[in-house]
Amino acid sequence: MGLQRNGWEEYAENLASPASDEPRFFLKTSRQLGIIGRVSLPSKPKSVLTVDISFSESAFMSVILTENLCKSYGDRRGVDDVCLSIQGGEIFGFLGPNGAGKSTTIRLLLGFLKASSGVASIFGKDCWKQSDSIKQDVGYVAGDVRLYSWLTARKAFQIVGEIRQMDLMPHGLELSERFRLEPDLPVRKMSRGNRQKVALVLALVHRPKLLILDEPTSGLDPLMQDTLGDCLRELSNAGHTVFFSSHTLNEVETLCDRVAVVRDGRIVANERISEMKLKAPRSVSLRFETEQAARAAIIPGFLKVERQQLATLHLRLNGPATELTKWAASQALADITIGSPNLESLFRGFYDLSSLDNSSEQSESDSQAVGSTGKQP
Amino acid sequence: MKGILRKIYLEVRWPVFFFSIGLAIIMALLTTLLPKVLGDIDKVFEKLPFVKPIITALLGMDPGDGFTAQMMQAFLWVHPTVLSILWAHELMYCSRMPAAEIDRGTIDFLLGLPISRWKLYVGESIGWIASGTIIIGTGVCGHLLASLKLQPQMRPGAFAIFCIVANLFAVYLAVGGLSWLVSANSDRRGRAIGIMFAILLMSFLLNFLAQFWEPAKSVSFLSVMEYYRPAFIIQSGSFPWSDVSTLTLIGSVSWILGGLIFRQRSVCTV
Numbered sequence: 081m082g083l084q085r086n087g088w089e090e091y092a093e094n095l096a097s098p099a100s101d102e103p104r105f106f107l108k109t110s111r112q113l114g115i116i117g118r119v120s121l122p123s124k125p126k127s128v129l130t131v132d133i134s135f136s137e138s139a140f141m142s143v144i145l146t147e148n149l150c151k152s153y154g155d156r157r158g159v160d161d162v163c164l165s166i167q168g169g170e171i172f173g174f175l176g177p178n179g180a181g182k183s184t185t186i187r188l189l190l191g192f193l194k195a196s197s198g199v200a201s202i203f204g205k206d207c208w209k210q211s212d213s214i215k216q217d218v219g220y221v222a223g224d225v226r227l228y229s230w231l232t233a234r235k236a237f238q239i240v241g242e243i244r245q246m247d248l249m250p251h252g253l254e255l256s257e258r259f260r261l262e263p264d265l266p267v268r269k270m271s272r273g274n275r276q277k278v279a280l281v282l283a284l285v286h287r288p289k290l291l292i293l294d295e296p297t298s299g300l301d302p303l304m305q306d307t308l309g310d311c312l313r314e315l316s317n318a319g320h321t322v323f324f325s326s327h328t329l330n331e332v333e334t335l336c337d338r339v340a341v342v343r344d345g346r347i348v349a350n351e352r353i354s355e356m357k358l359k360a361p362r363s364v365s366l367r368f369e370t371e372q373a374a375r376a377a378i379i380p381g382f383l384k385v386e387r388q389q390l391a392t393l394h395l396r397l398n399g400p401a402t403e404l405t406k407w408a409a410s411q412a413l414a415d416i417t418i419g420s421p422n423l424e425s426l427f428r429g430f431y432d433l434s435s436l437d438n439s440s441e442q443s444e445s446d447s448q449a450v451g452s453t454g455k456q457p
Numbered sequence: 458m459k460g461i462l463r464k465i466y467l468e469v470r471w472p473v474f475f476f477s478i479g480l481a482i483i484m485a486l487l488t489t490l491l492p493k494v495l496g497d498i499d500k501v502f503e504k505l506p507f508v509k510p511i512i513t514a515l516l517g518m519d520p521g522d523g524f525t526a527q528m529m530q531a532f533l534w535v536h537p538t539v540l541s542i543l544w545a546h547e548l549m550y551c552s553r554m555p556a557a558e559i560d561r562g563t564i565d566f567l568l569g570l571p572i573s574r575w576k577l578y579v580g581e582s583i584g585w586i587a588s589g590t591i592i593i594g595t596g597v598c599g600h601l602l603a604s605l606k607l608q609p610q611m612r613p614g615a616f617a618i619f620c621i622v623a624n625l626f627a628v629y630l631a632v633g634g635l636s637w638l639v640s641a642n643s644d645r646r647g648r649a650i651g652i653m654f655a656i657l658l659m660s661f662l663l664n665f666l667a668q669f670w671e672p673a674k675s676v677s678f679l680s681v682m683e684y685y686r687p688a689f690i691i692q693s694g695s696f697p698w699s700d701v702s703t704l705t706l707i708g709s710v711s712w713i714l715g716g717l718i719f720r721q722r723s724v725c726t727v
Contacts, residue, residue: 153725192568193723215571222569224726226562230467242460243570283569 141204143168143290143321144189149198151184158184159345162198166323166338168289171316173336173353174325175427181345182325183223186294189323190220202290216244219283223294223325225275229268233261233278240282248285255281259307272299284311291315292323297331309335329424341430348430353423360421362397364404367415380407461572461580469550473588476546480592481599483542487533488603492611514665517686530613531688533600534621543625544632544657546592547585548650551636554581555719557646562726578716582637589629597622613691620696621687627704628685632657634708637715644725657681681707 144166151158159181166172176182187193188200191211200207202214227236237252256263259277267275276299283291291312297305312322312335326332332339333353341349349356364383368374371391379385382403384396391414397404401418408416502509513519515535516528533539554577558564567577597618604612613621636653643649660680667677677683684700 187725190569192565193725194721211568212571212573212576215569218569218571220565220569222562222565222726224562226726227566228464228468228563235467239460239464240570242463243458243572244460279566282566 142166142201143170143203144172144323145199145201145204146185146189147199149185149188149200150196151188151193152196157345158193159188159342162342162345162347164340164347164350166321168321169316169319170338171312171322171324171336173332173339174323174342175327175329175332175339176342177327180342182342183294184345185342186220186223186292186323186325189292190215190218217289219286219288219291221276221279221283221293221296223298225279227267227275227278229266231267231278232265233263233281236278236282237263237285240285244286246286251287252281252285255284258311259304273301273304276300277304280308284315287315288320290321290323294325295327296324297326297328305331329427333423341427343430356423356426357421358400359398360423360426362401362421363419364395364397365392365415365417366395366408366411366413367392369412369414373412377411458572458576458580460570461577462583465581465584468553469584469588472546472549473591476542477592477595480539480542480596483536483538483599484533484596485599485603487536487539488530488600489606491529491533492607510668511665514668514682516688517664517682518688518692528688528691530604530611531621531691534625534687535685539596543589543592543596543629546588547629547633548636548653550585550588551633552640552643552646552649552653554578554640555724556640556643556649559644559724559726560646564724565726568724574720575716578637578719582712585633585637589626589633593622593626593629614694617691617694620690623701624685624687624690624697624704627701627708628681630708631681631684631704631711632708634711634715638711638718639715641715641719641722 142165144164146162146164149162149164150160152160162181162185164185174182174185184193188195189202189207191207191214194208203217205214207214233252233256234249237248241248241252253263255261259281261274261277261281265274267278270278276296280293280296283293296308300308309331312324316322316337322335324332324336336353338350338352339356340347363386366374366377368377368391374388374391374393377393379393379395380403382397382399384398386394386396388394397418404418498512512532515537516531517535554567555564558567568574572580601618632653635656636649639652639656640646640649643652660682663673663677663680664682666673667680667683681704684697684704686697686700690697
């Protein structure tokens with residue numbers, strides 16, 4: 081059996097109604113990959129059982145794929161040469177400062193903007209030409225949620241349900257309860273946080289295969305942020321994909337499997353959080369037996385001394401801790417403390433903070449943010 | 458499409474209701490009052506000679522030495538209040554999508570749904586046609602009810618009313634089509650309404666100037682009002698095929714162009 085070159089829906093159809101009677105075994109390896117392929121047993125087994133394992137293309141097909149995506153607004157650059165590949169089941173974080181191009185990328189993915197050059201596809205479909213069919217399986221929350229003043233959550237479930245040709249009322253009311261949202265309160269009487277909840281519930285209500293969220297936690301209280309986090313994890317565990325733009329490092333670190341950092345319209349980093357943690361600097365405190373021993377210690381290159389406090393050296397470790405532990409074993413140490421990886425410091429290194437304005441720095445420092453809340457074209 | 462139509466209904470039902478009632482009341486009042494006011498129009502023409510060109514411009518033809526009773530009724534259909542109500546509704550409605558949606562940022566909600574821009578445009582346009590039919594229809598009802606009190610010889614015939622309403626609806630299509638085109642090119646509702654208001658004002662002025670200024674007459678074909686002539690319809694008793702076709706063509710071409718532009722344009726809400 082050769083490689084099955086099926087599209088996403090076609091593959092799903094094949095799963096639902098197998099074309100032949102051959103036995104199939106589905107391999108589920110991880111939540112990131114979901115079902116990755118099938119095993120075909122030959123109808124007349126020989127003495128040596130040869131098992132032909134084929135992998136469906138959909139298992140490895142990127143849910144979101146952009147190649148050299150560019151968008152410019154006259155002289156101004158929106159995004160430049162953005163290349164992303166996001167697999168099914170991933171929670172993908174998208175970080176960047178003011179005007180970096182986060183929202184522009186999202187608007188290109190949703191077909192709101194036409195790319196100047198490059199390719200953007202979702203589920204293998206062109207984001208501009210097949211935008212409406214893509215959105216059947218996409219939920220979206222805009223960075224700056226604006227809704228009709230007369231709209232209530234209940235009316236929205238009805239309207240959106242009619243457009244999506246689904247009965248969204250039961251699940252919608254369930255989600256409303258979960259997010260503590262009054263279903264009959266019109267938007268004009270809602271606080272900013274409640275408007276954000278309406279947008280979130282509307283994005284989640286049809287159980288989308290892909291959820292695109294542009295700074296979704298702005299305006300939400302910590303309790304609701306946790307509820308949203310739970311919802312996103314549930315979706316991800318069910319094999320759905322989440323594209324999560326944020327300026328808050330904490331939530332990206334907690335939620336996301338992988339993160340891309342965008343600066344000046346370009347992707348400057350795109351790695352798994354676990355890999356980034358290995359690279360992130362850690363604070364290390366080494367307490368020597370005497371102050372003199374601390375002074376006399378020869379510090380290796382992977383450690384950088386930040387300050388000395390009596391017999392204690394405060395250092396910064398760049399790279400994995402294995403070398404540190406080997407080196408520390410040969411030292412006359414009374415105590416050693418290794419902090420957790422400081423991702424914030426790593427992210428701040430991805431873009432030059434001096435180019436950011438003071439106000440955004442202030443707001444960022446308040447929320448341990450690496451980006452900003454502002455919108456870009 | 459059903460969801461979009463429901464959204465439009467929830468959004469425009471009250472404005473359409475008030476415009477309809479307003480037009481019905483205005484048309485009923487004008488139907489009752491115009492014969493009394495215009496009964497002595499000859500004396501007014503003698504005292505105030507500039508009034509005649511204004512009325513000629515509005516009617517689209519020279520009423521001659523005197524007004525017939527039915528010609529007075531033609532004035533009802535070109536009265537600035539009637540046209541203002543209809544156009545106010547039209548400018549408000551047609552500038553909603555995409556100009557107002559982009560302006561207030563709600564276009565993200567609409568474009569985030571699995572519906573093509575073209576379907577969205579068609580859905581909104583169905584609402585435009587339906588609301589226009591309701592408003593004009595209610596206005597005509599107001600006129601017909603009020604005309605029951607008039608003497609039979611003062612009432613225009615049913616066919617004449619039908620022809621005038623068809624001509625008025627064609628004007629509605631032309632103005633609306635142009636408004637869709639302007640709206641499709643705009644990110645700001647105020648700008649779209651301003652441009653359309655300027656176009657209508659110029660159209661009105663051109664039609665007015667063409668009555669007594671030869672250079673204006675040569676370009677008067679550019680005015681929408683040039684193709685709306687209720688007095689001529691009453692006088693000739695025939696259906697204004699040429700005017701209705703021209704106006705419908707203007708409306709259709711503009712509407713299609715607007716749709717094509719909206720389908721192809723990038724939408725930016727910041």
